[in-house]
Amino acid sequence: MSEEKVITNINETPDSGAAGAEGNVLEVKDLHTxxxxxxxxxxxxxxxxxxxxxxKILGVVGESGSGKSVTAYSIMQILASTGKVVKGEILFNxxxxxxxxxxxxxxxxxxxxxxxxxxxxxxxxxxxTVGWQLREALRxxxxxxxxxxxxxxxxxxxxxxGVNEPESRIKQYPFELSGGMxxxxxxxxxxxxxxxxxxxxxxxxALDVTxxxxxxxxxxxxxxxxxxxxxxxxxxxxxxxxxxxxIIVMYGGRVCERGTADxxxxxxxxxxxxxxxxxxxxxxxxxxxxxxxGGSPINMLAMPKGCAFCPRCxxxxxxxxxxxxxELQMPDGHYAACWLNVKKAYEEEKTAGKGxx
Amino acid sequence: MxxxxxxxxxxVEVKDLKEYFPVKTGFFQTVPLKxxxxxxxxxxxxxxxxLVGESGCGKTTVGRTLLHLYKPTGGEFYFDxxxxxxxxxxxxxxxxxMVFQDPYSSLNPRMTVEDIIxxxxxIHKLYTSKGERHDKIMHLMELVGLNxxxxxxxxxxxxxxxxxxxxxxxxxxxxxxxxxCDEPVSALDVSIQAQVINMFEELQEKLGVAYLFIAHDLxxxxxxxxxIAVMYLGRIVEIADADELNEHPIHxxxxxxxxxxxxPDPKTARESKRIVLEGDIPSPLHMPSGxxxxxxxxxxTEKCAKExxxxxxRGNGHMVACWVK
Numbered sequence: 001m002s003e004e005k006v007i008t009n010i011n012e013t014p015d016s017g018a019a020g021a022e023g024n025v026l027e028v029k030d031l032h033t034x035x036x037x038x039x040x041x042x043x044x045x046x047x048x049x050x051x052x053x054x055x056k057i058l059g060v061v062g063e064s065g066s067g068k069s070v071t072a073y074s075i076m077q078i079l080a081s082t083g084k085v086v087k088g089e090i091l092f093n094x095x096x097x098x099x100x101x102x103x104x105x106x107x108x109x110x111x112x113x114x115x116x117x118x119x120x121x122x123x124x125x126x127x128x129t130v131g132w133q134l135r136e137a138l139r140x141x142x143x144x145x146x147x148x149x150x151x152x153x154x155x156x157x158x159x160x161x162g163v164n165e166p167e168s169r170i171k172q173y174p175f176e177l178s179g180g181m182x183x184x185x186x187x188x189x190x191x192x193x194x195x196x197x198x199x200x201x202x203x204x205x206a207l208d209v210t211x212x213x214x215x216x217x218x219x220x221x222x223x224x225x226x227x228x229x230x231x232x233x234x235x236x237x238x239x240x241x242x243x244x245x246x247i248i249v250m251y252g253g254r255v256c257e258r259g260t261a262d263x264x265x266x267x268x269x270x271x272x273x274x275x276x277x278x279x280x281x282x283x284x285x286x287x288x289x290x291x292x293x294g295g296s297p298i299n300m301l302a303m304p305k306g307c308a309f310c311p312r313c314x315x316x317x318x319x320x321x322x323x324x325x326x327e328l329q330m331p332d333g334h335y336a337a338c339w340l341n342v343k344k345a346y347e348e349e350k351t352a353g354k355g356x357x
Numbered sequence: 358m359x360x361x362x363x364x365x366x367x368x369v370e371v372k373d374l375k376e377y378f379p380v381k382t383g384f385f386q387t388v389p390l391k392x393x394x395x396x397x398x399x400x401x402x403x404x405x406x407x408l409v410g411e412s413g414c415g416k417t418t419v420g421r422t423l424l425h426l427y428k429p430t431g432g433e434f435y436f437d438x439x440x441x442x443x444x445x446x447x448x449x450x451x452x453x454x455m456v457f458q459d460p461y462s463s464l465n466p467r468m469t470v471e472d473i474i475x476x477x478x479x480i481h482k483l484y485t486s487k488g489e490r491h492d493k494i495m496h497l498m499e500l501v502g503l504n505x506x507x508x509x510x511x512x513x514x515x516x517x518x519x520x521x522x523x524x525x526x527x528x529x530x531x532x533x534x535x536x537x538c539d540e541p542v543s544a545l546d547v548s549i550q551a552q553v554i555n556m557f558e559e560l561q562e563k564l565g566v567a568y569l570f571i572a573h574d575l576x577x578x579x580x581x582x583x584x585i586a587v588m589y590l591g592r593i594v595e596i597a598d599a600d601e602l603n604e605h606p607i608h609x610x611x612x613x614x615x616x617x618x619x620x621p622d623p624k625t626a627r628e629s630k631r632i633v634l635e636g637d638i639p640s641p642l643h644m645p646s647g648x649x650x651x652x653x654x655x656x657x658t659e660k661c662a663k664e665x666x667x668x669x670x671r672g673n674g675h676m677v678a679c680w681v682k
């Protein structure tokens with residue numbers, strides 16, 4: 001009886017009107033995560049704030065070492081043993097999950113929030129069948145307590161994520177499946193408890209383009225069907241452009257810029273975002289030389305005092321060297337943390353003042 | 358006379374290249390895995406040919422077989438008009454070099470940068486005095502944008518982008534005419550990729566070296582290449598000018614590959630429709646009969662199952678291997 005109820009739930013479109021009005025399913029406020037290593041404290045995430053709307057797709061983009069994965073792991077509380085959230089709040093439906101005890105956290109993980117990782121081969125257990133691993137999640141978190149019920153449900157889940165012949169697949173081991181199939185199994189496992197939030201950490205980076213297209217389409221479909229919110233962590237601006245409602249651009253553990261996809265791609269207001277967009281081959285710039293961002297990626301052990309991007313920024317001001325820029329709202333409503341915007345706003349104000357006078 | 362003319366036109370001529378790997382399927386049974394099955398292409402001096410395809414399509418094997426890192430099973434490879442064989446490959450490696458994908462595993466961690474870049478000079482005895490060797494190395498480091506003071510450091514002290522520069526300097530040490538670049542930017546961060554791509558282009562302008570640029574990122578390949586070849590399961594399915602291929606792709610596989618590329622532009626992304634291919638690449642051990650793509654092709658007919666199509670010219674050197682299109 002209860003089984004059937006849940007199954008029908010899955011195919012129903014969520015009542016976005018009632019739920020969506022409340023706004024955010026997840027709010028991250030001033031998150032600081034550090035790793036305490038032998039060579040000192042590494043501030044991997046340094047004051048990150050963002051909101052995740054119910055049923056929305058949020059893209060987190062940045063290069064390696066920008067703190068995008070650590071942000072995701074901080075939300076799931078699956079940091080390495082040296083890592084710790086030192087400051088900030090992570091509010092899930094208004095409750096701070098950092099105050100959760102172990103039991104509450106176990107409930108949160110899986111039932112409220114799931115994660116899929118980049119490499120499906122290392123995140124699935126090679127010694128158990130796909131079915132065993134799916135059943136484990138189901139019997140732990142859902143009402144499918146018996147083996148038979150969990151098995152039936154596992155087959156349904158695999159069918160939902162587009163795995164062909166699910167009955168025979170659940171008897172197979174991960175190594176017998178292709179990369180795309182494994183990622184589908186990972187997604188099925190993450191969806192087993194119908195979470196409110198799905199965190200996808202570089203879900204398609206290890207896959208080929210045609211398989212990547214399959215998985216992205218699948219994630220979009222499922223998001224529409226199940227109404228969950230997705231945090232998509234990736235370095236691929238192409239993937240971000242085609243998937244996300246909102247985008248956060250990260251550099252050196254800080255948020256450079258956040259806004260809608262159109263804001264970020266067509267009106268970038270942070271020097272790093274601008275540089276990033278200039279440096280990737282696009283359909284329009286095939287005949288031109290790419291404009292690379294100079295310098296090398298940031299060394300997290302020796303963070304600059306001011307703006308993290310300052311050492312690589314061509315238009316850096318004096319103030320960038322020793323003061324961190326505040327996040328500022330742009331005229332079109334999105335946010336960027338760059339001193340150049342402050343300067344621009346000040347100059348505009350000044351000329352406007354002159355005009356009036 | 359005809360021989361002379363031929364020699365001047367193409368630097369690299371590959372004809373029907375084959376590379377089979379024996380795979381044990383039972384105690385006494387071995388089955389050939391056809392990683393590369395009849396690949397032909399030409400590259401002019403100073404030109405870049407892009408080679409794209411999904412993992413397992415044999416694109417890396419093509420590059421490695423050309424340099425005899427794998428012994429070719431069949432086919433011919435003429436370099437500057439000279440047939441490449443086991444006997445002359447060692448001297449010919451002075452003319453052709455390779456840059457590898459992973460800058461972490463392709464540099465010896467126990468050697469300094471100076472020794473890494475100097476090794477090809479040692480092997481081919483390209484200097485008469487120690488001073489000359491040092492000067493050559495310094496010149497190469499400058500060419501790829503490394504500081505002279507880096508010469509005494511070890512590879513682990515560098516970031517990915519800088520390591521790739523060391524790898525490129527090593528390839529350039531013997532002053533080659535042709536470099537096989539096997540996914541040289543895939544392991545690098547987005548902001549560093551552009552630096553390395555630009556460097557490849559500048560070096561080509563300066564030194565007139567030809568590239569076989571192997572990669573899976575179609576936008577990168579389109580940017581750097583003059584012509585592009587698309588591979589699927591060990592065969593080239595389409596080869597054309599880079600712009601021509603992107604604007605008028607003919608082969609159904611190229612079409613779906615191009616539509617699957619996520620374009621970093623939200624408006625285009627919203628408007629464009631992906632042609633999502635169903636299923637995975639078949640195992641090269643159990644190749645489908647006839648055209649290798651037919652199992653995932655929307656247009657497949659009976660003929661496709663019987664015979665494998667060869668490359669045919671559709672005008673202006675746009676070659677396609679397909680019965681239907």
